[in-house]
Amino acid sequence: xxxxxxxxxxxxxxxxxxxxxxxxxxxxxxxxxxxxxxxxxxxxxxxxxxxxxxxxxxxxxxxxxxxxxxxxxxxxxxxxxxxxxxxxxxxxxxxxxxxxxxxxxxxxxxxxxxxxxxxxxxxxxxxxxxxxxxxxxxxxxxxxxxxxxxxxxxxxxxxxxxxxxxxxxxxxxxxxxxxxxxxxxxxxxxxxxxxxxxxxxxxxxxxxxxxxxxxxxxxxxxxxxxxxxxxxxxxxxxxxxxxxxxxxxxxxxxxxxxxxxxxxxxxxxxxxxxxxxxxxxxxxxxxxxxxxxxxxxxxxxxxxxxxxxxxxxxxxxxxxxxxxxxxxxxxxxxxxxxxxxxxxxxxxxxxxxxxxxxxxxxxxxxxxxxxxxxxxxxxxxxxxxxxxxxxxxxxxxxxxxxxxxxxxxxxxxxxxxxxxxxxxxxxxxxxxxxxxxxxxxxxxxxxxxxxxxxxxxxxxxxxxxxxxxxxxxxxxxxxxxxxxxxxxxxxxxxxxxxxxxxxxxxxxxxxxxxxxxxxxxxxxxxxxxxxxxxxxxxxxxxxxxxxxxxxxxxxxxxxxxxxxxxxxxxxxxxxxxxxxxxxxxxxxxxxxx
Amino acid sequence: xxxxxxxxxxxxxxxxxxxxxxxxxxxxxxxxxxxxxxxxxxxxxxxxxxxxxxxxxxxxxxxxxxxxxxxxxxxxxxxxxxxxxxxxxxxxxxxxxxxxxxxxxxxxxxxxxxxxxxxxxxxxxxxxxxxxxxxxxxxxxxxxxxxxxxxxxxxxxxxxxxxxxxxxxxxxxxxxxxxxxxxxxxxxxxxxxxxxxxxxxxxxxxxxxxxxxxxxxxxxxxxxxxxxxxxxxxxxxxxxxxxxxxxxxxxxxxxxxxxxxxxxxxxxxxxxxxxxxxxxx
Ligand code: SF4
Numbered sequence: 001x002x003x004x005x006x007x008x009x010x011x012x013x014x015x016x017x018x019x020x021x022x023x024x025x026x027x028x029x030x031x032x033x034x035x036x037x038x039x040x041x042x043x044x045x046x047x048x049x050x051x052x053x054x055x056x057x058x059x060x061x062x063x064x065x066x067x068x069x070x071x072x073x074x075x076x077x078x079x080x081x082x083x084x085x086x087x088x089x090x091x092x093x094x095x096x097x098x099x100x101x102x103x104x105x106x107x108x109x110x111x112x113x114x115x116x117x118x119x120x121x122x123x124x125x126x127x128x129x130x131x132x133x134x135x136x137x138x139x140x141x142x143x144x145x146x147x148x149x150x151x152x153x154x155x156x157x158x159x160x161x162x163x164x165x166x167x168x169x170x171x172x173x174x175x176x177x178x179x180x181x182x183x184x185x186x187x188x189x190x191x192x193x194x195x196x197x198x199x200x201x202x203x204x205x206x207x208x209x210x211x212x213x214x215x216x217x218x219x220x221x222x223x224x225x226x227x228x229x230x231x232x233x234x235x236x237x238x239x240x241x242x243x244x245x246x247x248x249x250x251x252x253x254x255x256x257x258x259x260x261x262x263x264x265x266x267x268x269x270x271x272x273x274x275x276x277x278x279x280x281x282x283x284x285x286x287x288x289x290x291x292x293x294x295x296x297x298x299x300x301x302x303x304x305x306x307x308x309x310x311x312x313x314x315x316x317x318x319x320x321x322x323x324x325x326x327x328x329x330x331x332x333x334x335x336x337x338x339x340x341x342x343x344x345x346x347x348x349x350x351x352x353x354x355x356x357x358x359x360x361x362x363x364x365x366x367x368x369x370x371x372x373x374x375x376x377x378x379x380x381x382x383x384x385x386x387x388x389x390x391x392x393x394x395x396x397x398x399x400x401x402x403x404x405x406x407x408x409x410x411x412x413x414x415x416x417x418x419x420x421x422x423x424x425x426x427x428x429x430x431x432x433x434x435x436x437x438x439x440x441x442x443x444x445x446x447x448x449x450x451x452x453x454x455x456x457x458x459x460x461x462x463x464x465x466x467x468x469x470x471x472x473x474x475x476x477x478x479x480x481x482x483x484x485x486x487x488x489x490x491x492x493x494x495x496x497x498x499x500x501x502x503x504x505x506x507x508x509x510x511x512x513x514x515x516x517x518x519x520x521x522x523x524x525x526x527x528x529x530x531x532x533x534x535x536x537x538x539x540x541x542x543x544x545x546x547x548x549x550x551x552x553x554x555x556x557x558x559x560x561x562x563x564x565x566x567x568x569x570x571x572x573x574x575x576x577x578x579x580x581x582x583x584x585x586x587x588x589x590x591x592x593x
Numbered sequence: 594x595x596x597x598x599x600x601x602x603x604x605x606x607x608x609x610x611x612x613x614x615x616x617x618x619x620x621x622x623x624x625x626x627x628x629x630x631x632x633x634x635x636x637x638x639x640x641x642x643x644x645x646x647x648x649x650x651x652x653x654x655x656x657x658x659x660x661x662x663x664x665x666x667x668x669x670x671x672x673x674x675x676x677x678x679x680x681x682x683x684x685x686x687x688x689x690x691x692x693x694x695x696x697x698x699x700x701x702x703x704x705x706x707x708x709x710x711x712x713x714x715x716x717x718x719x720x721x722x723x724x725x726x727x728x729x730x731x732x733x734x735x736x737x738x739x740x741x742x743x744x745x746x747x748x749x750x751x752x753x754x755x756x757x758x759x760x761x762x763x764x765x766x767x768x769x770x771x772x773x774x775x776x777x778x779x780x781x782x783x784x785x786x787x788x789x790x791x792x793x794x795x796x797x798x799x800x801x802x803x804x805x806x807x808x809x810x811x812x813x814x815x816x817x818x819x820x821x822x823x824x825x826x827x828x829x830x831x832x833x834x835x836x837x838x839x840x841x842x843x844x845x846x847x848x849x850x851x852x853x854x855x856x857x858x859x860x861x862x863x864x865x866x867x868x869x870x871x872x873x874x
Contacts, residue, residue, distance in 0.1 A: 234841040235841065236871070237841075237869060238871050246807070246869065249807045249866075250845070252848075253805075253848055253866035253868065254848060254866075265848075456843060456844075456851060456852045459655060461637075462639070464656075492871045556849045557864075558846070559700075559703065559847075560637065562637065
């Protein structure tokens with residue numbers, strides 16, 4: 001650790017030009033670290049500093065940052081995570097995604113708070129970072145392989161002690177929602193895999209060479225013990241016992257399970273895809289990220305004996321969204337997405353949109369129908385191979401709709417180009433707002449406003465001031481958790497989150513952080529993302545939902561209909577802008593247009 | 594603009610009951626809490642409670658707006674005028690009811706409001722009696738209602754002379770399968786005006802509802818599958834399957850409301866799904 005750096009930090013980032021392997025050290029002043037923490041906060045700062053304004057996300061000059069955090073390497077449960085931040089080829093705006101485990105630990109212990117890649121290698125390349133040393137090596141042997149295969153191959157080649165993050169074939173082909181993965185966990189949203197692929201980088205390998213100490217090691221240890229105990233309580237029992245798949249039946253019961261491209265919110269085939277059913281027909285094993293006491297991952301054995309990591313988002317996007325209730329098809333589709341290295345949410349959302357296009361005669365593909373598992377798998381194969389509809393679907397639903405034309409953009413379920421996750425906005429008005437205004441696009445990680453909708457404390461069908469408060473609070477909490485970094489599945493164990501996080505951060509860094517400061521930091525991070533987007537061409541129209549959600553009523557299981565009117569959404573958006581200190585067009589008052 | 598809102602009139606004198614009906618117990622809840630919750634379940638738009646000036650009220654569900662009658666003792670037409678005025682520009686019509694209808698079924702509300710586009714007033718007629726305090730009114734009638742009050746013409750019936758009215762008799766109401774399945778006797782309009790009427794309604798068996806457990810609640814050792822229980826509130830339905838409604842539990846009622854409020858009112862035919870709270874993923 002640099003002498004002057006606060007605990008948990010090195011005070012520097014390593015910028016690597018993959019064109020030639022040259023590097024430079026970027027000092028990270030304490031002020032920057034304290035104001036942006038790490039993870040997505042620091043990543044946003046780095047992208048703003050290092051990314052040329054208006055850069056093409058797939059151009060050599062476009063940076064992609066692997067960002068660690070002060071908590072990485074401490075015994076605090078769920079802290080072994082890293083953020084990947086870049087300009088998204090899917091949205092043209094900022095995207096950030098988290099992945100977990102040993103890559104975070106070893107990456108940070110290269111002695112850097114972030115590794116930033118720029119440039120473009122001449123051919124398929126692995127970037128290996130050991131301390132300040134960077135070596136580029138030929139990755140032709142791994143080109144075309146799945147990220148898991150590539151990870152294993154690079155580790156075997158480099159030897160012990162290396163941790164590897166890799167892209168799959170989709171990233172190589174520039175699929176705009178390609179992922180980047182490590183140890184089966186994906187930095188999933190926004191096409192980070194395509195950004196790495198555009199640099200001809202198949203994999204990034206890291207090797208620890210140093211140590212980092214928290215400011216108050218005994219204090220951190222005691223806090224870690226306490227947090228571990230609390231992490232095993234009822235607040236996490238759902239994800240521990242069934243994983244996020246527990247949401248399938250729950251969300252169906254709440255009329256919020258996206259079905260057939262969001263034309264309905266209750267799926268008749270939900271029971272067949274539910275964790276409770278799948279677990280009885282498939283052997284299930286649990287897994288966890290490094291340094292995690294919760295262990296939310298549930299792996300289901302498919303017919304071929306392969307273990308497939310299943311999440312709620314896989315089931316909603318590849319199952320109900322496509323009208324597919326055959327669990328074998330959904331397991332196979334999830335596995336296919338993993339192999340290709342594509343985001344299941346965007347893949348499922350884009351295919352569901354294409355199914356609707358085909359049924360309406362806007363796309364000539366008689367085979368592509370809601371409910372067909374075979375069609376789902378064929379569409380994924382075509383995305384992976386770039387054949388048939390693959391090139392169109394690789395663009396994501398927004399850009400594909402611009403190609404297909406007609407009214408297809410009105411039912412492309414995306415915001416800012418990012419496909420909606422498994423939450424029906426018409427039955428979750430706080431979440432509707434969260435998805436409309438979030439910097440990353442339709443997003444459930446940086447905005448967990450569904451917590452407000454499902455708090456039982458407001459009417460989720462009548463968005464208003466309370467929903468605005470819920471959406472702001474949720475964004476603020478996520479901004480801190482994703483920057484310091486703790487897993488969002490831990491959030492329910494904190495009674496006074498900002499105050500408790502401030503204590504943890506103080507123990508690690510030696511700063512005297514309090515809850516108020518962290519709230520200010522959260523607001524700063526949220527606004528920094530907005531400022532980056534503004535610079536890159538965001539317009540007020542980008543903070544909106546597709547027509548499908550605003551012009552079509554939804555029938556609930558009770559027989560009641562519900563709607564989200566444009567007026568209600570507009571009113572919530574204006575409330576959000578006011579709460580964030582923005583003007584009525586969503587800009588900071590100082591920004592002139 | 595939303596189609597239907599709700600108005601509960603609570604400012605009446607309750608002279609035949611001898612005490613405020615709003616506070617009366619209803620199986621662990623109160624009459625007012627129950628009726629506002631039931632009405633909230635039946636309409637799409639906002640819910641207004643109109644009370645006597647400064648009248649103290651028992652707890653209400655989240656999102657309910659309370660407004661005051663301008664003067665005490667002017668009868669339901671004044672409350673109706675106030676409630677409709679608050680809703681003008683926000684909803685086309687409002688189902689208006691008194692606080693003494695503990696058996697009001699959301700399916701009844703939906704059946705009545707379904708015809709709100711056909712006339713200014715949709716007036717159920719049950720047992721040969723008009724039900725002006727279980728009826729739907731266009732919010733555009735607010736001005737006419739206020740004028741009638743100012744002219745001391747305080748009967749709700751006077752409003753019918755100035756409006757288009759569609760009457761719904763029993764066969765018409767029960768032709769709706771969703772309503773006839775859950776309220777074949779149209780008990781929705783059974784009022785508790787006197788102590789005797791209240792006692793009789795209160796003595797009836799509580800509604801039969803289905804409770805199912807999902808997610809980690811099942812994995813936690815409770816019996817999965819559906820349980821048929823009798824319960825007037827969410828709290829008592831949950832208790833009947835040994836679930837305590839704390840912050841770790843959430844209930845979905847017919848895929849519609851999400852609540853963990855123990856006083857959330859249940860009615861015959863409800864499906865309550867209890868699940869672990871803590872969404873996401
Ligand atoms: S809760 Fe799940 S996602 Fe979070 S750190 Fe643990 S295993 Fe990883």
